[in-house]
Amino acid sequence: MPEQPRTAAVTAVVAGVPVDTRHWIGGRRVASAGTFTDRSPIDGRALAEVSRGGAAEAGAAVAAAAAAFPGWAATPRAERARLLHAVADGVQQRLEELAQVETADNGALLRSHRRGVMPRVAHNFRFFADRLLTLDHEDFETRGHSNHVSWDPAGPCVLITPWNAPLMLASWKVAPALAAGNTVVLKPAEWSPLTASLLADIAAEAGLPDGVLNVVQGLGDEAGAALVSHPDVRRISFTGSVPTARRIAGAAAANLTPVSLELGGKSPLLVFADADLDLAVDLAVEQYDNAGQVCLAGTRLLVESSIAEEFLRRFAVRAAALTPGDPRDEATDLGPTVHRRQLDRIDGFVRRALDAGARAVVGGGPDEDLGGLHYRPTLLTDVAQDSEIVQEEVFGPVLTLQTFDTEDEAVELANGTRFGLAAVLATGDPERADRVTARLVAGTVWVNCFFVRDLRAPFGGSRHSGIGREGGSWSFDFYCDLKNTVTAPKGGPGHG
Template sequence: MSALDDNIAKLAPHLARIGETGFLNHIGGVAQPAVSGAWFETTSPTDDSVIAHVARGDAHDVDAAAQAAKAAFPAWRDTPATTRKRILHAIADGIEARAEEIALCECWDTGQALRYMSKAALRGAENFRFFADRAPSARDGQSLPSPSLMNITTRVPIGPVGIITPWNTPFMLSTWKIAPALAAGCTVVHKPAELSPWTARILMDIAEEAGLPPGVWNLVNGMGEEAGRALTEHPEIKAIAFVGDSSTGSAIMAQGAATLKRVHFELGGKNPIIVFDDADLEAALDATIFMIYSLNGERCTSSSRLLVQDTIADDFEVKLAARAKAITVGHPLDPATEVGPLIHEAHRAKVMASFETAVTEGAAIAAGGCRVGDTGQFVAPTLFTNATNDMVIAQKEIFGPVLTAIRFSTEDEALALANDTPYGLTGYIWTNDITRAMRFSDGLEAGMIWVNSANVRHLPTPFGGMKASGIGRDGGDWSFEFYMEQKHIGIGTGPAQIPRLGV
């Protein structure tokens, strides 16, 4: 039996079990269908087969979940931080115990290659452990004495929060948002993306088995314009954490305005990787390939624009095209696969529309530019060359395995090109001139910058973008800043010096 056949056999019982029950909402500790009785289907992009029926929640289900989160909030807020820490570590243990199941199900649900999703569960467990260990210090404050007052600060959890997660790497991103919310003492209503609901259900089950009290974490499936909008508008939900595209983030901000809802957005990107002629070119080539074609190119931090110095561009682009053509596109459960199918037929069509746009604009397709096979949503890793930064393919987020190469002559030109986009999530700089690297990093409009490196996650550091790429930061104490309110207490330290009126 091949490794692929073995993984398909391992997936089969999980598919059978889910096929019997479907994906239910989970509100106040009870798994339940939508109040309306409505369902929708979720399919695998590998062969478009139906995975399961999913409860189609709407405003009624969101209201029930919000009320459950509100009722559970006081007790969870007042639960000793050491207890919250223990429960979150137990969730991490449960994730690790079901790591293989999570990986297989996420691959089938999203089309992501197993070589990457095999690590998704472990990264999710790491998120829970990281914030679990910080729960006891989440409310720590400062002492800021003044001549007449002992001023102290503390933090308190903001209340029930809504978390809306995307269809790309949904398991890891769900843990990235939910773990700090729970550690801070907030309760949660989670709406996963309708295109990838499977591992959200697994995660919910793990949390309950770990001893999380009913109502602390609630799950509502559904469409963005139904369940998602109801969540962003609900008056009992005090904040919304959202990962997705920039236009949806803008809509959520408008929807939450009436209730003065706090928002945290991790949005799109058109991130540049800038390669100077003094760089380690083989390492830069590896990084360019990895940061656009891994995870099917469906990642907000992908390096989708290559800015390459004209003195090395000819050779660099030839090598890049050859490497792109050699990438293995195939079944997501095959360990040899490097790029799997895109999430859905509609998204594949959107990505492939950029091929015609590129040719119309005058760019060349040096690799890919086509569908792979007739079944499933497979697209060949694609490279556009002869591009300029004013083209649509250089400005619009494609969100697939598609790279646009643009040439530059000078450092100043490279910086202007890098910043000439509505987005500002990440940037990747390749040069052996450390002075240039520091100077360029200072001028680059991006929330996260890596020099001579791919995107390497370090949990204590801030994660987030500028401009249309988002609002706020995840990671370290920055996550607690979003899920908690600052409180100042001033205590008089001497005889009260209060002006007397009306005497």
């Protein structure tokens, strides 16, 4: 594919920031014959015509990653770490631009991007750069023989990221994959591809060698399918839906390619009568963050019967105080959903639940005053445990409330879905907290708090919420081939 000249046709200006809409392959910009339209969820306007990759672009990107792999894998740890810190510096320097572009692209709050999300992107690169330098396992002996564990780079990695936190979740995968000595092909979601292109620019400016990071844009059934089925790919990491994960796992199985899957959730938020009720209500309302488009959200409120009425009263007051609106406004608490298809999907779940007998005590439909892609924060009661609205991930600002009378009943309800990503527990009894958390099926449990994340901790889900763990050394375990070298003692042959 010939290199294309940089012209207005391949550059979009988003929130005043020029964004190249072509792929980044082998250290150069490459255009496709076709494009797809990327629209802002804020007002529906077209932000960019983005190069629509397919099998040819996927193949070229994997080839570029494979060609760059030997040199990058042989790069000393300290140099790889230095370059990742340089990428973090670039993110920090362009933090406002990244925040503005991502808000325009996916509709999440600008204040969150400025204060939390984009600083976290830089932190992700710094954390894994530093972790690389301390990655070690103590040598040990077996009948006089020494054992030495090492983490060998695996090869080209395909990383497929979602639209709800595009750059942060990309950095959560890209940083450890690169730190481990692998090369990367990043495929961003087609509903929010723009900051991945800016990341390619930042990485190039930081001095990352050509082909070490590649970005291929396009649709999942085209570019994504070609990437995950490529025989030269050594690792696949995906964050997204269960149905897509099944297709990826099937394609990866044909090549025996290891996969890491961070999937959906239907997490419970348990509130016991001994909880600080104001804190519990605050935690529950916090689940509307990012218009409910958060995989970890505790969308199933499980409240002890004796306090349910008072909990509902306080919750309704707090939810009514949320300010919906333009996500670029500092006063806005609740922005739009990401896409018309997503809004319709959310509303479909709610309408079917209402038809089945659920009651909307808060919200219950699109925001008619704001229009567009705004959906009112919603809380549904009178829902059965086996109902669709309780069992399936909505991924919008929709919560359900069920009551329980005993600790056993609370745990049974909490574990009563096919998911196991996270759980939130509100209680004033430390012994109860220990008992309940030990019984919950979840990758992360928060007790009297929510969304406190540390990269030193493992992250991932159980059951249909995923395969594998990321964070800390767990990321390196996935992105590397672990090797144990056994050496005989000096002065004679060894036998196992």
